Amino acid sequence: MIRPAFLDVAKTAAVLLREPLLVERWSAPSALPDFSTGGLARHLANQVTHTVTFLAAAPGASAISVLEHFTGNAWVTSGVDSADNVGIRRRSEQAAASTTATELADIVDAALTDLRAMVPAQPADRIVDLGDWSLQVDDFLLTRVVELVVHVDDLAVSLGLPTPAMPETAAGATIKLLSSLAVWRHGSLNVIRALARQERAPASIAAL
Numbered sequence: 001m002i003r004p005a006f007l008d009v010a011k012t013a014a015v016l017l018r019e020p021l022l023v024e025r026w027s028a029p030s031a032l033p034d035f036s037t038g039g040l041a042r043h044l045a046n047q048v049t050h051t052v053t054f055l056a057a058a059p060g061a062s063a064i065s066v067l068e069h070f071t072g073n074a075w076v077t078s079g080v081d082s083a084d085n086v087g088i089r090r091r092s093e094q095a096a097a098s099t100t101a102t103e104l105a106d107i108v109d110a111a112l113t114d115l116r117a118m119v120p121a122q123p124a125d126r127i128v129d130l131g132d133w134s135l136q137v138d139d140f141l142l143t144r145v146v147e148l149v150v151h152v153d154d155l156a157v158s159l160g161l162p163t164p165a166m167p168e169t170a171a172g173a174t175i176k177l178l179s180s181l182a183v184w185r186h187g188s189l190n191v192i193r194a195l196a197r198q199e200r201a202p203a204s205i206a207a208l
Contacts, residue, residue, distance in 0.1 A: 001169055003119050006141040008167035009148045010048045010115065014108045016152055017041060021159045022101040030158040035089050037158045038096035044151040045104050046092070047144045049111045054140070055118045060129030066139040066177065071184055073133070076208060142173055149174040150208075181207035 016022075026038040035043075070076050099107075119141070128140040135143065149166055156163040166174075182205045183191050194201040 002138050002141050002145065002173060003122075005167060005169040005173055006051075006145050006148075007112075007116060007119060009145055009152070009170040010051075010112055012164050012167065012170075013044055013048060013148050013152050014105070014112050016155055016161075016164060017045060017101070017105045017108055019159060019161065021161065022105075022155075025159060026096070026101050028158075031154055032158075034086075036093060036096065037155070038101070039089060039093040040151065040155055040158060041101065041104060042096040042099070043088070043092040044148070044155055045108045046095075047147045047151070048108050048115070051141075051144055052111045052114050052118065054128050054130070055115075055122065055137075057129055060127040060134035063127045063134045063136045063139070064132075066135060066142055067180060067184070069133050069135055069139070069143065070177075070181055076181070142177060145170050146174045146177055178207040 022037065022041060026036070026041075028037050029035075030037040030040040032040060064072075096104075122137045124138070126137040128135050128137055130140075149170055152166070153163045179191065185207065186202065186205045190202045191205050194205045
């Protein structure tokens with residue numbers, strides 16, 4: 001189910017990247033600190049374009065679980081000003097500076113065409129080589145779904161547009177993974193209270 005979910009939400013992102021407002025607001029601040037709208041758009045696009053690169057590369061030898069992939073990564077808990085997160089933003093800003101909104105949309109559309117053939121063809125036991133963070137292909141696609149769902153919302157807000165309706169399967173997979181991460185970060189009781197007991201809810205159960 002995650003493969004069609006990935007392709008569906010990638011299409012949602014591709015449509016948003018065609019919004020005329022993106023051309024106008026390319027250099028303007030986004031809804032995220034220290035991120036221009038163009039830089040954010042580039043980061044969103046990377047979730048599609050980089051997937052082509054990873055799936056076209058040689059497979060890895062061993063994989064970790066998707067939860068280990070997040071819980072072992074410093075960027076998950078280190079805050080927006082950490083070196084890891086600053087580096088992510090800087091790379092996206094540098095890439096955005098060398099392209100335009102229209103060129104980026106064309107690149108994403110071409111990548112999505114490739115992915116419609118590549119994604120269904122992946123063997124179930126394919127390992128996507130991410131070095132120490134390698135994942136089974138469906139787990140890798142799940143991480144891309146989460147990135148796409150979250151950053152489609154970020155970009156829509158940055159453009160002052162309603163957030164597009166998310167494909168149901170993609171939204172459900174994102175909620176499930178973020179809920180697991182929230183439990184890891186804050187404990188099950190705090191998550192239960194946040195969802196069921198407003199009067200005892202913690203200030204935050206943010207997963208990321």
